[in-house]
Amino acid sequence: MRVPLDQLKSEFKRVLLKLDFAQYKAEKCAIVFAENSRDGVYTHGLNRFPVFVDMVKQGLVKPDAEPTQVGGFGAIEQWDGNLGPGILNAGFCMARAIELAEKNGIGCVAIKNTNHWMRAGTYGWQAADAGMIGICFTNTIANLPPWGGIDPRLGNNPLVIAVPRKEGNVVLDMAISQYSVGKLQQYKMNNEELPLPGGYDKDGKLSTDPTTILASKRALPIGFWKGSGLSLVLDLLASILSQGNSTAKVTQSEKESGVSQVFICIKPQDNEYTTNIIEEILNYTKSSRPEREGGTISYPGENTLKTRKKSLAEGVLVDDRIWEKVLVL
Amino acid sequence: MRVPLDQLKSEFKRVLLKLDFAQYKAEKCAIVFAENSRDGVYTHGLNRFPVFVDMVKQGLVKPDAEPTQVGGFGAIEQWDGNLGPGILNAGFCMARAIELAEKNGIGCVAIKNTNHWMRAGTYGWQAADAGMIGICFTNTIANLPPWGGIDPRLGNNPLVIAVPRKEGNVVLDMAISQYSVGKLQQYKMNNEELPLPGGYDKDGKLSTDPTTILASKRALPIGFWKGSGLSLVLDLLASILSQGNSTAKVTQSEKESGVSQVFICIKPQDNEYTTNIIEEILNYTKSSRPEREGGTISYPGENTLKTRKKSLAEGVLVDDRIWEKVLVL
Numbered sequence: 001m002r003v004p005l006d007q008l009k010s011e012f013k014r015v016l017l018k019l020d021f022a023q024y025k026a027e028k029c030a031i032v033f034a035e036n037s038r039d040g041v042y043t044h045g046l047n048r049f050p051v052f053v054d055m056v057k058q059g060l061v062k063p064d065a066e067p068t069q070v071g072g073f074g075a076i077e078q079w080d081g082n083l084g085p086g087i088l089n090a091g092f093c094m095a096r097a098i099e100l101a102e103k104n105g106i107g108c109v110a111i112k113n114t115n116h117w118m119r120a121g122t123y124g125w126q127a128a129d130a131g132m133i134g135i136c137f138t139n140t141i142a143n144l145p146p147w148g149g150i151d152p153r154l155g156n157n158p159l160v161i162a163v164p165r166k167e168g169n170v171v172l173d174m175a176i177s178q179y180s181v182g183k184l185q186q187y188k189m190n191n192e193e194l195p196l197p198g199g200y201d202k203d204g205k206l207s208t209d210p211t212t213i214l215a216s217k218r219a220l221p222i223g224f225w226k227g228s229g230l231s232l233v234l235d236l237l238a239s240i241l242s243q244g245n246s247t248a249k250v251t252q253s254e255k256e257s258g259v260s261q262v263f264i265c266i267k268p269q270d271n272e273y274t275t276n277i278i279e280e281i282l283n284y285t286k287s288s289r290p291e292r293e294g295g296t297i298s299y300p301g302e303n304t305l306k307t308r309k310k311s312l313a314e315g316v317l318v319d320d321r322i323w324e325k326v327l328v329l
Numbered sequence: 330m331r332v333p334l335d336q337l338k339s340e341f342k343r344v345l346l347k348l349d350f351a352q353y354k355a356e357k358c359a360i361v362f363a364e365n366s367r368d369g370v371y372t373h374g375l376n377r378f379p380v381f382v383d384m385v386k387q388g389l390v391k392p393d394a395e396p397t398q399v400g401g402f403g404a405i406e407q408w409d410g411n412l413g414p415g416i417l418n419a420g421f422c423m424a425r426a427i428e429l430a431e432k433n434g435i436g437c438v439a440i441k442n443t444n445h446w447m448r449a450g451t452y453g454w455q456a457a458d459a460g461m462i463g464i465c466f467t468n469t470i471a472n473l474p475p476w477g478g479i480d481p482r483l484g485n486n487p488l489v490i491a492v493p494r495k496e497g498n499v500v501l502d503m504a505i506s507q508y509s510v511g512k513l514q515q516y517k518m519n520n521e522e523l524p525l526p527g528g529y530d531k532d533g534k535l536s537t538d539p540t541t542i543l544a545s546k547r548a549l550p551i552g553f554w555k556g557s558g559l560s561l562v563l564d565l566l567a568s569i570l571s572q573g574n575s576t577a578k579v580t581q582s583e584k585e586s587g588v589s590q591v592f593i594c595i596k597p598q599d600n601e602y603t604t605n606i607i608e609e610i611l612n613y614t615k616s617s618r619p620e621r622e623g624g625t626i627s628y629p630g631e632n633t634l635k636t637r638k639k640s641l642a643e644g645v646l647v648d649d650r651i652w653e654k655v656l657v658l
């Protein structure tokens with residue numbers, strides 16, 4: 001079923017106002033949830049909205065809380081999210097990083113005690129739409145075993161790198177797990193095999209069976225030992241720079257709340273060389289012969305724009321059951 | 330065969346002086362080549378030294394060249410490497426990034442027209458030894474097909490993230506390819522299978538056979554489509570920020586020369602919280618039950634220190650044939 005973007009937004013806003021969100025906060029959160037679905041990231045749009053509402057009701061997300069500055073030096077700042085809505089805190093921090101980069105060429109904002117920011121890419125698009133190179137990452141609850149281990153001790157710590165481009169920003173938005181838990185559950189529900197190995201079975205053999213991997217809790221980080229190391233250092237950076245909770249602490253609390261995040265912006269030179277080098281890189285990449293006849297090679301963010309266009313023309317795709325659920329919230 | 334570190338260094342220095350390197354440049358390059366072998370990165374220590382000498386003889390690496398500043402704003406700077414030795418240019422840029430971060434909390438230096446920096450991790454250790462969080466990356470010649478394609482169009486663009494720690498820095502040093510070409514050749518020479526899939530065969534099936542992958546030229550990026558996207562955006566950042574050559578340009582020249590690199594430093598708060606959170610993260614990660622009985626879980630950089638200690642105690646492991654070759658250069 002498809003629903004107009006505005007309707008999605010106004011339903012979200014209606015629910016958030018009932019939860020005592022201030023007008024402008026309800027508006028901003030509703031826009032981000034709706035746009036996440038509009039861009040095809042359903043898992044962090046409509047589908048996650050009921051979970052967010054629950055977190056607010058449980059008091060884990062505090063609608064009234066505002067970020068407060070706790071430190072700063074030159075082009076870096078530390079903020080406390082005070083357990084406010086992750087979407088608002090993250091949007092605020094990226095806006096501050098943009099300002100710092102306008103002034104200093106580069107800026108870095110770290111925030112502690114914040115909450116799930118939903119789609120990581122949201123803040124990459126925000127930076128790139130402002131003409132900035134944007135880099136951001138968050139830690140999460142532990143959901144990946146480190147390399148050589150079997151118990152989850154690392155987060156999938158999504159990482160975003162965004163590059164502004166007039167014809168469409170390039171936005172890499174990737175978790176460090178090969179497949180998210182949500183994705184594994186989706187394949188399982190559809191009774192489908194994964195196209196590529198996504199974890200281990202109980203005997204430590206690579207598997208493409210989502211049920212096996214969900215049971216073993218041994219999902220795969222990207223690049224095996226490399227993703228394991230990358231997840232670890234992103235957690236170090238987020239926890240050190242924000243002076244906030246690590247994946248260890250977040251996991252011990254058993255609820256994914258009070259996470260740590262980092263937002264970096266760099267101001268690129270806005271000239272012909274920059275414009276041309278971006279096109280050169282994208283065109284060269286696309287000049288690789290496709291693996292399958294008629295296949296195409298996409299840059300990160302390209303399919304987002306296609307989905308966005310379709311959503312705006314035909315309405316945003318929604319899961320009927322979840323949509324019905326939101327309508328009666 | 331094992332050779333004392335000092336002997337390795339003095340042989341490298343002797344050869345470089347014959348190539349008309351200034352004393353201090355020969356000294357610095359010799360130290361880095363020797364230390365790369367000392368730390369177990371033989372591919373970018375002794376084993377690469379003869380290739381470096383060839384590049385100098387061919388005029389692709391210019392011993393006399395010094396980096397010159399071509400731009401700067403606030404905490405970011407652009408430099409031209411003027412095709413000087415990559416080791417010297419990279420060491421210089423990371424030193425500048427450290428200075429910028431001392432002053433501004435964060436600093437970013439991009440360099441164009443530089444050469445292969447040998448071991449990427451060298452500059453991460455440099456930053457961390459100076460008490461800084463260090464991030465750096467380089468583009469390279471194309472050696473990976475983009476996701477969905479079969480012709481190499483992306484570099485393996487090594488990425489380093491380093492965190493200072495008194496008991497031993499945490500240094501992630503990873504190329505975006507699952508296995509480097511050098512690693513694949515090593516497995517092939519030893520007639521060994523890869524422990525995990527490292528690329529595709531000609532029919533597009535995942536393979537653990539190094540010969541098959543070297544023949545198909547379809548090595549695997551980490552995390553399949555994710556590494557493909559990561560390699561692309563790192564090339565974008567390096568080329569845009571330095572206003573230098575992209576992987577496309579470097580590849581068209583057929584020699585891996587004139588590459589683009591980025592060095593970022595962030596000054597962490599030097600306090601008890603930082604010290605404790607690092608230990609908390611490392612200890613939590615290591616608390617995962619090992620996959621194999623007696624197995625251990627390491628953090629990035631941990632094994633480097635073990636190898637370093639052994640090299641200092643017993644001498645640096647060298648490939649006899651390459652060592653003999655260097656002795657008569």
